[in-house]
Amino acid sequence: MLVVRVPAEPSRHRVAVWRELRRIGALALGQGTWAVPDVPVFADGLARVVELVERGAGELVTLNAAGRGERDGARLTALFTEARQEEWSEFIADCGKFDAEIDKEINKGKLTVAELEEEEQSLERLRRWHRDLKVRDVFGAPAAGEADQLLTACVARLEDYTERVFRAAHGLAGEEGG
Numbered sequence: 001m002l003v004v005r006v007p008a009e010p011s012r013h014r015v016a017v018w019r020e021l022r023r024i025g026a027l028a029l030g031q032g033t034w035a036v037p038d039v040p041v042f043a044d045g046l047a048r049v050v051e052l053v054e055r056g057a058g059e060l061v062t063l064n065a066a067g068r069g070e071r072d073g074a075r076l077t078a079l080f081t082e083a084r085q086e087e088w089s090e091f092i093a094d095c096g097k098f099d100a101e102i103d104k105e106i107n108k109g110k111l112t113v114a115e116l117e118e119e120e121q122s123l124e125r126l127r128r129w130h131r132d133l134k135v136r137d138v139f140g141a142p143a144a145g146e147a148d149q150l151l152t153a154c155v156a157r158l159e160d161y162t163e164r165v166f167r168a169a170h171g172l173a174g175e176e177g178g
Contacts, residue, residue, distance in 0.1 A: 001065040002026070002034040002049070006058030013056025020049050025087075025136035027080050035076055038064065041135050081139045088143035091129055095150035098122055102157045111168035116161065123158050126151060 002021075006014045024045030026034040036042045046062075053060040067073045101122070105115055130151050137144055166172075 001029075001063040002036065002046075003061040003063070004032045004034065004049075004053060004058065005060075006053055006056045013052065013058065017049060017052045017056065017058070020045065020052055023132075024049070025080075025083065027076070027083055035065070035080070037080065037138050039138050041138065077139055081137075081141050084133065084137040084139070084141040085143055087133055088137070088141050088147050091126070091133060091147050092143060092150055094126060094129075095147070095154050098126060098154050099157055102161050106161065106164065111161075111165045113165060113169060116165045119158055119161060123154055126154060 004017060004021075006017050008014065021028075021034050024036065024042055026036045026042075026045075029035055036046065050060055067076065098119075102119065105111070105119070130147065133147070134144070
């Protein structure tokens with residue numbers, strides 16, 4: 001558990017701490033109170049939080065916390081998993097948007113190298129996001145498996161689109177191979 005206090009002004013320090021806590025997947029429990037599972041994958045992020053709090057002339061108290069009973073620990077695990085589930089759901093929606101974008105470009109016949117580069121950047125963003133979510137999903141949210149499958153499907157869609165762009169760029173519109 002983290003109890004964080006950072007002066008209100010300048011606000012950039014409070015915002016930086018808040019953003020870092022959100023980035024590492026900390027669970028907001030209340031005003032300035034956050035929870036993070038005590039596992040090594042969070043160590044670097046927590047070190048950055050400490051640095052940002054100090055930079056902002058704030059205070060941070062880190063506590064090892066255990067619930068008063070099994071129910072408390074189970075509730076924190078459930079809350080943490082729910083937060084990851086929400087993130088996975090957002091990721092899944094973005095995979096759908098990626099797929100729809102590829103469909104749109106194919107249907108419009110927009111098979112250009114510039115568009116391909118844009119789609120490659122979009123896929124790379126999805127890969128980074130997936131990697132980050134995978135690391136902080138320490139309890140295994142239910143949607144993680146679907147997200148894995150959709151990312152694989154996005155990779156295959158980009159490979160198909162790449163082949164179409166290659167054929168268009170080389171005047172091989174109806175030919176196979178290349």
